[in-house]
Amino acid sequence: MNNRFWRAATLALCMVLVFQAGVFGSESDQASVGGGAAVTGVPSGKPGELAYIPYPVRITVDGKTDDWAGVPAYTVTAGPYVSGDLADNGQFTWAICADMRNIYIRMEMPDKKIIAGRHGQNFWNEDSVEFYFNLSGNLDATAYGPGIVQANVNATNIGKDDPTGLSLTGVRFMEEGYDVSGYAFEVGGGWGVELAVKLDNNIVPYHGFTVGMQFQANGATVKDRDSKLIWSIYDTGDNSWKNPRLFGTGVFFKLGSADVPEPSRKNLPKVIPRKNIALDKLPAVRVNQTGYLPKAVKRAAVVSDAAEPLDWELIDADGKSVSTGKTTPLGEDLSSRDFLHHVDFSSFRKVGEGFVLKVGDKESFPFDIKKDLYHVLSKDAMRYFYLNRAGLALDEDLAGPWAHEPWYASDDSVEPFSGPDTFGVVWPKRDYLLNAGKGWFDAGDYGKYVVNGGISVWTLLNLYERNPTQYPDGSLAIPEAGNRVPDVLDEARWEMDFILGMQVPEGHEQAGMVHHKLHEPVWSPIPYKPSERVNDRFAFVPSTAATLNLAASAAQMARLVEPFDADYSARCLAAAERAWKAARENPEFKYGRIPGNGGGNYDDFYLEDEYYWAATELYLTTGKAEFRDEIAKALSSDKIIAASSAPNGPMYWGGVATLAHLSLMLNGDKVDKATLAKVSSLVLAGADRYVAQIKDEGYLMPMFEYEWGSSSSVLNKLILMAYAYDTTGKKSYLDAIATSVDYLLGRNALCKSFVAGYGENPIHYPHHRFWADDEDGGFPPPPPGALSGGPNEKASDEATSFMVQKVARSKRYADDIRSYSTNEVAINWNAPLAWVTSYLDEQYNPDSGIKKVGKGSFSFAGSAVAIVILAIALVVIAVAITGFVRRRKK
Ligand SMILES: [Ca+2]
Ligand SMILES: [Ca+2]
Ligand SMILES: [Ca+2]
Ligand SMILES: [Ca+2]
Structure with a gap:
């Protein structure tokens, strides 16, 4: 006999008999179930919105549910994510009633494998049920306070025989001194709880007494929570734990009453449906x-x-x-x-x-x-940077719904971190302040990191250096449009100014070194709007990597901005040379993790590539022999040579050798032939490897591992292919670029466009503290052109970690604001999106006004020349033959 079948069948039967009212929507008054003690006459509420709490009902809290006859029960199958199997954490049923001293709760959930006691105090991450009350009288409250609690009971309580000994977690639970007793028990094919919540002496039930309440269940079918079911229809994003306004409504109903009391709650939350499509x-x-x-x-x-x-x-x-x-x-x-x-x-x-x-x-x-497919998209991808500018008021006319006050303007006078870090190391006080205002917020957080700024600045500047007709003055919606400087240089300068501001001033210890990063010592909540000035943001310890990032990107900026602003160019170059010297003198400051919280680490312990990149940009700007020698030395290193065909991509914030290769290729006239030939061959080999990777992926793009930020790893590979096309004119490179971008915009295993605002099923809920799409709270949706990091085979956040066991690797992704490991946005990811889509616009949109560059663009002109030469040759031959014939005729 199939045991599992009988368990499921018994469970189904139980659900129908016991929870008939709930399963069928509690439409009618409750029929008497099981004898004279059954509760009758409880009005039906509204599914997911309103339920009546019958009282007084005599419940004995003993883990047996025979005394619940006739108490309406409600079955919940909806939630932000569901297991997909109704018999395995795919639904739960709850019921509520009261007497003058207690509220009684019964909750049951079918569950094939009970997982509990494996997540410490994080009961929410395993099989557990939750109830929430707002007994404060203020049902409009949007934050927890007196009278508002959440409690979570997990399945480790099954079998405990002391009803006062339940393990519970929750919000404000301890502060409120809630007295909860009861039992957890197994039922056929699942488990449940019967609980008494003792009413505060100040709260006496009366007919029509209106409260906020919420019921939820967490289910783990493999290891971590992979099912989250929520009763209240106002909470579509699992936010009740921080916003009690999203609870549903409970109204006490005195048994035997003839009237049905209206809830006193009038100001109901708007139901905002989730935009995700299964x-x-x-x-x-x-x-x-x-x-x-x-x-x-x-x-x-x-x-x-x-x-x-x-x-x-x-x-x-x-x-x-x-x-x-x-x-x-x-x-x-x-x-x-x-x-x-x-x-x-x-x-x-x-x-x-x-x-x-x-x-x-x-x-x-x-x-x-259409030809101009990427024209607006590429500009939106560029606009990402303006919309993430720190220290600037974003005006409504340029920023639209993303406008806001200046945020973290206090970075213009920020203190270097001192005192103990989270590892107990005490850092000495430094007697200067840094002007590290401006810059772009890095990603979903408001931190600013020099090493991620470096590659992002390089990518925008490289786009400009390759084709200066891209983004001329006035082409972008930024405050600097009209200042006679190409807008892409203006945008990159916003970040450059931050990076320059992080440099230790002359006359201080480690002068010329660059502070690694700037953020608060603790992570800010999400969503979150920062203020203009704060006093708990610090520039953390200088690092050699950050110093070399300044040397490289400021040298590159100096070379490109020189025709427009000679003073700024000189300032950048001086800072770059100081940084180079300081990095040489302080090669072992390989920090990143300081202070250990509040921001990403971005620690890099291999710096040969950073020296090579910095030397390259400095050489191309200054022509000094010192830097040329460094380039030659670097190009004999195996690691440097391997970088541009690394299977996961040619470059990222900590691996920057390929940036140097590409800068050298663009400036071939300044480089000796052998060096140019060497870096070109490395880049072409990388491009060939990545083109070949496309054949291994059913969805047709170059991917090796689906790493954190996999979208950007695809895009960085496409930059290499673009260089290969520019160099060789071989159409297969261009085809590979176009088809790989199709992957990002919807031709993928999730049928998802990873670019906000583009396609029928784009990302809606990136991990970003401001773009939280909560109109009520003043948080706009993501702006068009923001790129999601995309599937991550090592998905590791609350919304996705369960996928590692259950879901194929290219589907380990959630369009969910909590998913920093699959759905974050970042400057170093949007920069290659801007680069690649600008490139496709240049190649395929002759109306863009952008000049084509590279060998690929000469193929037509080249063939025209060939035709002319061939025609001349034919004429010459014809004339010769004619002459020959004529001579013969003579
Ligand atoms: Ca009982
Ligand atoms: Ca389970
Ligand atoms: Ca401009
Ligand atoms: Ca490195």
Whole structure:
């Protein structure tokens, strides 16, 4: 006999019998269940919004539920994430009643594997149930205070025989002195609790007494919580633990009353539906949801386990079939575990809107085919930086809904950290303040980090150095539009000024070194709006890595800004040379972790690449032999040589050798032939490796591991391919870039556009402290053009860690503000997005006003020249032959 079947069947029967009212919506008054003691006549409330609390009801708290007959019960299956199996943490049922001294609660949850006692005090992360009350009388309260509590009871309480000995956690639970007693017990196929919550002496139930209340269940089916069920429909994002206004409403109902009291709560929260769409409701035909470029490669992926090729059909906005063909079956894609087919409709080159790709009865989201596909997207990607500027009031006319007061303007006079760090090391007081205002907030937090600023500045400046016609003055919506300086230089300068401000001033110990980072000693909550001035933000210990980042990026800036602002250029170069000297004198300051909280570490213990990068930028700007020798030395190192074809990507904030290669390639006229040939061959080898990686991924982009920030690792690989295309003119590089961007914009295992505001199913809830999409709280949605870090096979936050056991690696992602490990945004990720989309705009949008550069752009001109030469040659031959014939005729 199948034991599991009988357990499930028994459970189902129990649920129907005992919880009939709840399962069927408690529509009617309660029928008598099980004899004369049953409760009757309790009015039905509104599912997820309002429930009546019958009293007085005689409940014996003994872990047996026969005394609950007739008390309405409610079944909850909704929540921000669900296990998908109703018999395994996929639902729970709750019931409530009271007498004059206690509120009684009963909660039960089907559960195939009880996981409890494995997460310390983090009961929320395992099988547990939660109840919440707001008995304060102020049901509009948006924060916890007297009379408002949350309590969590986990499954470790099963079998305890002392009802006063329950383990509980919660919010304000201890402060309120809540007296909760009861039992947890196993029931067929699951477990439950019967609890008494003793009423405060000040609270006496009366007919119509209105309270806030909430019931939730956490389910762990493998290890950590992977199911979160919530009764109140006002709480769609699991925020009741911080905002009691999201509770539902409870109204006490005196048994036997003829009238149904109205709740006194009138000001109900707005129900804000989550914008997430479940994967099984998304199209099986996966396309770039923004669209395709008319002349670029156009590929789609189709989830189907059909062994044979399928017919595909491209339908235009009028419903007309404009192109047809057969799919290519791929079989199983190992990263997603999806069975896939590919569609190639590259030969269709007509411009239009609202195309749909149909394969059998499956359809894609609608998409466009247009030349300027990336024109606005690339500018939005650039705008990310303006919208994250620190110390600046973002005006409504430029920033729209993302406008705000200046934040952390106090960074313009910030103290170096002193005193004990979290490791107990005491750092000495430094007698200077730093002017480290400006800069961009790094990511989802408000920290500013020199080593992540360095690569981000480099990426924007490199975009400009490669093609100075990109982002001329007036092209971006920034305050510096109209100052005669190209806007991309203005934007990069905002961060450069912060980096310069982090340098230890002359006349102090370690002068010329650069402080590693700047943030508060504790993480700020999320969401969170900072204030203008604070006194608990510090510049943490100088590091050699940060110092070399300044040397590199300031030298690069000096070279590019020189025609527009010679003074600033000189200032940057002087700072860069000071930094170089200081790094040479202080090579072993490899810190990052100080103070141990409040911000990311960004620690880097391998610095050969940083020396190489700094020497390169300094050499290209100054031409000094000292730096040229450093370049030659670095290029004999195996690690430097391997960097530009590292399987996870050619560069990141701690691996910067490839930045130097690319700067050298762009400035080939300043570099000796052998060096240029060497770095070019390294870059081409990397590009070839990454193009080859595309074949291994069913969703067609270069990926090795789905690392933290996998979206950016794809984009950095595409920058290498762009250099390869510029150098060789080989179309396969350009095709690889275009098709890989399709992955980021929706042709992926999640059918998700990882760029906010682009596509039918874009990211909505990035990990960002301001873009929390909570109108009530004054937090705007993410701005268009913000890139999510994307799937992370080592997903490690509260919203995703369970996926490591349960979900294929390219699907370990949650569009959830809590998911810093899969859904954060960051300056060093948006910078390559701006770079690559600007590149595609340059290549494919002749109307952009941007000049094409690189060999690829000369292919047409080149072939025109060839045709002319060939024509001349033919004429010469013809003339010669004619002459020969004539001579023969003579
Ligand atoms: Ca009982
Ligand atoms: Ca479980
Ligand atoms: Ca400008
Ligand atoms: Ca490094």
